[in-house]
Amino acid sequence: MPTSGTKRSAAAALAALTLVLTAACNSSGEGGKAPTTPSAARADVLAVKIDNVAAxxxxxxxxxADIVYVEQVEAGLSRILAAYSSDVPSVIGPVRSARETDLELLRQFDDPTLAYSGAQSxxxxxxxxxxxDALPPSKAPNAYFRGGDRxxxxxLYLRPEKIPHAPTGVNAAEDIGLSFAAPPPGGTPVSGRTVSYPSARFTFTWSADEDRWLVSMDGTPARTASGDRLGAATVVLQDVDVQDSRFRDRGGNTSPFSTTVGSGSAAVLRDGKSYDVAWERNTAESVTGFTTEDGEPMTFARGQIWIVLVPK
Known part of the structure; x- marks a missing residue:
């Protein structure tokens, strides 16, 4: 069974090899296009901590975002860590404070920027x-602004162009070794799945018409600022150990720490099916690998990936 503690350099080499093979396969011989040279571009990840309570x-x-991470925070609530690279919108938010869990998650990426409102001392x-590259408002005051709508x-919102941070066209998920490809054999048809934290709930409902999992938060359909439904091409429900950290918020609530180095089980939702997989990340410097019951790397549907850290 392949290990999932693959280094970023190995993931990059694999990605480059895949591009070479794809180019060769796409060559149509006489009269066809010549194979293209693989791009040396890499993801330049902007991670933003985003508030997702009702207010x-x-x-x-x-x-x-290329990847949307969901994690448990104080008082049983949840927060989002969104990773951008292929596309970066003009405004992102609302931005909130960083957590210890974010730091471990972001070790998978190569020198990412973390935009956050602040953190406890x-x-x-x-x-x-x-x-x-830590980027709170104190380090980039011109990149943040307060909106008048709430x-x-x-x-608090971020204007990435003021950092500056531009899109690369390289997906952050592929940069850490996740593969967009046809689904593996098997899988169990499901209409939806729900993940509950003590004070937060996420539901992912399959929409065959939209070919994605529509997101609901606390029983309410989740929408974008323009009113469209939020949805994911792939949802990963990753079982993790959640422990009390040594940090507390202003109200005295202990900050939970979700352990993403190690191994465990997960469910991957794609194309209206659920796949039982194993996850493994050997060290903090490694990326997380997901393998099927047959020991093969799990593949993902092209589009946004939500990775929900589910307490065991």
Missing amino acids: ARPPTGLEK ALQPSIEAAPL AAPHN
Whole structure:
């Protein structure tokens, strides 16, 4: 069974080899196009911590993220960490504070930028030591603004062009070794799945008409700022250990830490089916691999991926 602790360099080499093979296969011989040279472009990831409580909805720009991570935070609530690379919207938000879980997740990417509203002082040394470009408003005041459509703290937004941060056309998911391809054999047809935290709930409902999983939060259809439904081509429900960290919020609630280094089980939802898979990440510097029951790498439907960290 292949390990999933593949280094970013190995993922990049695999991606380059795939491009070469694809180009060769697409060559039509006489009169056809010559194979193209694989691009050396890499993802340049902008990760944004996004508020998703009822008072912060609808989000702005979330639909453009390559990967949407969902994690548990204090008081049983949830927060979103969105990773952008292939496309970057003009405005993203509302932006909220960073957590320890974010730092471990972002070790999978190569020198990402983390946009966040701030963090408790005890966590700040960990953020500064992490291999990322920390970008709170204090470091880029011109890139943030307060909107007038809702009350603080749910009205802080980021303008990525002011960082500046431009789209690369390279998907952040592919950059860490996730493969967009036809589904594996098997799978169980499902109409939807729900994940519940103590004070938050996410439901993913399959829409054959839209060919994606429509997202609901706390029983309410989740929408974009323009009124369209939020949806995912693939949803990963990743079982993780959630432990109390040494950090607390202003109300004295302990901040949970979701462990994403290690191994465990997951369910991958794509094309109206659920696939039982195993996940593995050997070290913090490794990327997370997902393998089917046959020991083959799991493939993903092209489009946005939601990865929900589900407490065991």
